[in-house]
Amino acid sequence: MPTCWSASPSPACTPSACSGVAATPTTGWASSSRSSSPRSPPSPSPSWATCSASASTSGSPPRLAAFELADTTESPSPLRLGGIMVDGEVKYSIDIPYLGSLIAMNSPDKPVPGLDTIPEEDHPPVNMTHLAFQTMVGIGTLLAAAVVLFWVQRRRGRDLLEKRWFLRFAAVAGPLAVIALEAGWIATEVGRQPWIVYDVMRTTDAVGDYTASLWWLLGISTVVYTGMTVGAVVVLRSMARRWREGAVDLPSPYAPATAEGQR
Ligand code: HEM
Structure with a gap:
């Protein structure tokens, strides 16, 4: 099956057919996808759907391959439980045959396109x-x-x-x-790394210089949420203590039942 994201797309699966982006004969899909300049977003089309069913499954073939820990394209693909990638090889995983294809591709034998079909600079942090x-x-x-x-x-x-x-x-x-x-x-x-918008704009191209305001935002959020967490714990502990002591002014359907079966 032709894959639109492979380094050398087949004639049946040309760059423009798969991504909806016009490509000149000298501009390969892979190289255009790695371009650092933003371009118009790919538009879904019948050829997109037929070329890459899995692309529509996750919206991003590299992400799908990373989810599934698919280092290579296996047909059928197993479901990998656990495991990590070490030097490009999958280790310590429990593989359940067929299940990867079934879940990710809605078919027992359709392969999940592996990371080997994707240029290395487009791989997300897999593990x-x-x-x-x-x-x-x-x-x-x-x-x-x-x-x-x-x-x-x-x-x-x-x-x-x-x-x-x-x-x-x-x-x-x-x-x-x-x-x-x-x-x-x-x-x-x-x-979805290294893309901020898959196949359109890289994260590095979208980053602005807002370091100072980011620290402020992080600091304020941390203080507010820490305060709310501490408040919630104090209130819950005080309610629990009063219920234990048999306080009568705390009618609540959520309170533990009393010896008489009342709440
Ligand atoms: C069997 C259980 C679950 C399955 C199969 C599942 C599947 C998924 C899938 C396929 C995605 C989209 C990934 C992507 O394309 O980027 C996702 C995202 C997400 N899931 Fe789950 N999920 C499950 C359980 C949960 C649970 C229990 C929670 C939280 C209580 C959760 C929270 C999220 C969040 C926050 C996202 C990210 C959404 C976003 O940023 O767009 N998921 N999940």
């Missing part, structure tokens, strides 16, 4: 992108599984809210969701 993506998906799957388990048990007449381990897990689920959120953001933002 950080891959691990952040897997952290997000791992936590998301774990949380969803906990919900399913809860309801299945409930239908069988067992209430997991009576189990200490489940309550502990529920307490940890909040921070886990925040970690998943940050990991999702890292996967997206690191995965």
Whole structure:
């Protein structure tokens, strides 16, 4: 299958056909994509869709390859659990055959285009992108599984809210969701490097000289959010203490039940 992002595109998959960008015969797609000057954004077209199904899957083939830790183009592609890239080689991963193709390309044997099809200067930081993506998906799957388990048990007449381990897990689920959120953001933002707009403008071309105001913004955000975090912890701890002491002026459906079964 022709790939639009390969260093030497096939005639069936010319630069202009794949990206919607007019290219002169002397301007290869790869070289034009590495140009440092901004150009008009690629417009989706039938040829775009037929040339690169996976490009439409993630919007960025290098990011997809990094998510999947696809160093080479394997057909079918496995789903890689864990693992890191060391000197261009994948190590320590657990590979589940076919699943990479199935999830990323909606087909059991369509290959996920590997990083070997992409010029090295267009690779994102692969390990950080891959691990952040897997952290997000791992936590998301774990949380969803906990919900399913809860309801299945409930239908069988067992209430997991009576189990200490489940309550502990529920307490940890909040921070886990925040970690998943940050990991999702890292996967997206690191995965699209070195582009700020994929195939249109590089991040280095978009950077301005705002160092001073950035430090101010970071400082103010840190102070505000630290204050809010400390405030939330103080309020929650004080509510917990008053409930424990049996304060009666705290009616709330969320309070722990009293010995009489009231809240
Ligand atoms: C099975 C579970 C999950 C799957 C399959 C999944 C999949 C994805 C995918 C495909 C992307 C877009 C990546 C890209 O193209 O750049 C993404 C981004 C993201 N995900 Fe997840 N995700 C899952 C769970 C979660 C959870 C539990 C959270 C947070 C609680 C989360 C937060 C995010 C965030 C914040 C982004 C970045 C959005 C952006 O900046 O545009 N994800 N996720």
